[in-house]
Amino acid sequence: MSVKKRSEALISDGTNVTPGNKQYDTVIGLEVHIELSTETKIFCGCSTKFGAMPNTQTCPVCTGMPGSLPVLNEKVAEYAVALGLATNSRINRRTIFDRKNYFYKDNQQNYQISQLYVPICEE
Numbered sequence: 001m002s003v004k005k006r007s008e009a010l011i012s013d014g015t016n017v018t019p020g021n022k023q024y025d026t027v028i029g030l031e032v033h034i035e036l037s038t039e040t041k042i043f044c045g046c047s048t049k050f051g052a053m054p055n056t057q058t059c060p061v062c063t064g065m066p067g068s069l070p071v072l073n074e075k076v077a078e079y080a081v082a083l084g085l086a087t088n089s090r091i092n093r094r095t096i097f098d099r100k101n102y103f104y105k106d107n108q109q110n111y112q113i114s115q116l117y118v119p120i121c122e123e
């Protein structure tokens with residue numbers, strides 16, 4: 001949750017002129033995660049089958065080895081477009097994946113692939 005200052009309600013000297021002296025708007029955003037029914041992971045060909053022995057469904061891509069490059073699972077893109085259509089979202093003809101670099105205790109890659117600026121679908 002974030003709190004956004006209502007700047008249009010202030011005059012140049014900073015005096016609050018909002019009726020009822022309400023100075024802030026509460027803006028609540030939701031981050032929703034879903035599990036897709038794909039046979040392989042989103043950025044590599046490793047299986048998503050449940051119940052395998054630990055560390056047997058990994059490869060250089062999903063373990064973040066230097067020089068490995070992710071490739072988007074085509075089925076994931078299809079599901080994303082289907083979800084966008086079902087929710088009346090805009091489907092972008094061009095999309096961009098972003099790499100957010102930071103340390104996760106349970107993800108030694110030190111990055112997460114995200115769609116921050118040009119997602120497959122939006123709004």
Ligand SMILES: [Zn+2]
Nearest residue numbers: 044046059062
């Ligand atoms: Zn993998």
